[in-house]
Amino acid sequence: EDKVVQSPLSLVVHEGDTVTLNCSYEVTNFRSLLWYKQEKKAPTFLFMLTSSGIEKKSGRLSSILDKKELFSILNITATQTGDSAIYLCAVDSNYQLIWGAGTKLIIKP
Amino acid sequence: EADIYQTPRYLVIGTGKKITLECSQTMGHDKMYWYQQDPGMELHLIHYSYGVNSTEKGDLSSESTVSRIRTEHFPLTLESARPSHTSQYLCASSDTGQGARSPLHFGNGTRLTVT
Numbered sequence: 728e729d730k731v732v733q734s735p736l737s738l739v740v741h742e743g744d745t746v747t748l749n750c751s752y753e754v755t756n757f758r759s760l761l762w763y764k765q766e767k768k769a770p771t772f773l774f775m776l777t778s779s780g781i782e783k784k785s786g787r788l789s790s791i792l793d794k795k796e797l798f799s800i801l802n803i804t805a806t807q808t809g810d811s812a813i814y815l816c817a818v819d820s821n822y823q824l825i826w827g828a829g830t831k832l833i834i835k836p
Numbered sequence: 837e838a839d840i841y842q843t844p845r846y847l848v849i850g851t852g853k854k855i856t857l858e859c860s861q862t863m864g865h866d867k868m869y870w871y872q873q874d875p876g877m878e879l880h881l882i883h884y885s886y887g888v889n890s891t892e893k894g895d896l897s898s899e900s901t902v903s904r905i906r907t908e909h910f911p912l913t914l915e916s917a918r919p920s921h922t923s924q925y926l927c928a929s930s931d932t933g934q935g936a937r938s939p940l941h942f943g944n945g946t947r948l949t950v951t
Contacts, residue, residue: 736876761939769840769926769942815879824940826878 729754729820733827741835744806748830750816751798758819760799762790765813765829773801773814806834839863842927842943849917850951857912857946859927868910869940871926872896879926885910917950924948 734749750760759777763770774783776792776799783790787806792799803810813829840861849855861868866887871879881894885904899921900914910929914921924947928940 731878763940763942768944770940771942772939775939817879824879824881826880828876828878831876 729818729823729825731816731818731825731827733814733816733830735830736828737831737833739833739835740806742806742808744834745802745804746806746832748801748803748814748816748832749798750801750827752816752818752825753797754818754820754825756821757794758822760792761817761819761824762799762801763815763817765815766811770815803832808834808836810834840927840929840941840943842925842946844946845944846947846949848949848951851916851918853917855914855917855948857914857925857927857948859910859912859943860908861910861927861929861941861943862908863929863931863941864907865929865931865941866907867930868904869928869930870894870900870902870910870912871928873924873926873945882925883912917948919950922948922950 731752759775761775762773774790779794787804790801811834813831815829816827817824843858869884870882873879880896882896883902885891891902902912924945926945927943930940931938
């Protein structure tokens with residue numbers, strides 16, 4: 728059965744800290760891995776990863792995929808209170824998205 | 837500014853009522869999806885559509901139906917609401933024809949409470 732597991736489930740850090748969120752997967756036919764940020768409303772797209780070892784970067788956020796070990800990490804440096812959100816990981820397997828339960832990140836001022 | 841719109845944002849309704857959750861997108865996307873999301877849980881796919889007059893059930897049976905008469909419109913109907921339907925419902929769309937799945941664009945969700 729395809730599955731995506733995110734860890735930790737929740738994380739509380741102080742502003743300015745660096746955080747690393749994890750997403751591991753077991754799927755039958757990997758096509759891509761996607762990261763989304765969900766605040767109070769709609770999830771918004773962050774990154775799509777298809778190849779191992781190639782870092783995607785957007786400002787203070789970056790992500791990398793390891794297709795051999797079947798995981799991805801999302802790094803956020805110099806965190807700000809606006810980074811508080813649920814971070815969702817999803818894997819496209821056979822054109823179906825398998826979602827993780829998310830990591831709830833709280834940034835304390 | 838959202839290009840995919842869901843109404844209503846919040847709905848409280850009694851058991852047994854019929855309800856329709858609306859979803860419209862202005863991006864011309866072929867693919868549209870309905871997800872159910874409970875707090876701290878994964879998104880579960882309820883229904884999806886790859887184009888006009890195409891609808892498929894997802895992996896979560898929610899006793900709901902959908903229709904896709906127009907590209908931009910993908911309403912979800914619950915014929916008889918039950919307390920177990922209390923959840924957040926997210927509509928999403930994506931472009932087609934990409935080598936790998938193109939990112940989903942989500943609406944702001946409808947939070948449904950069935951009393």
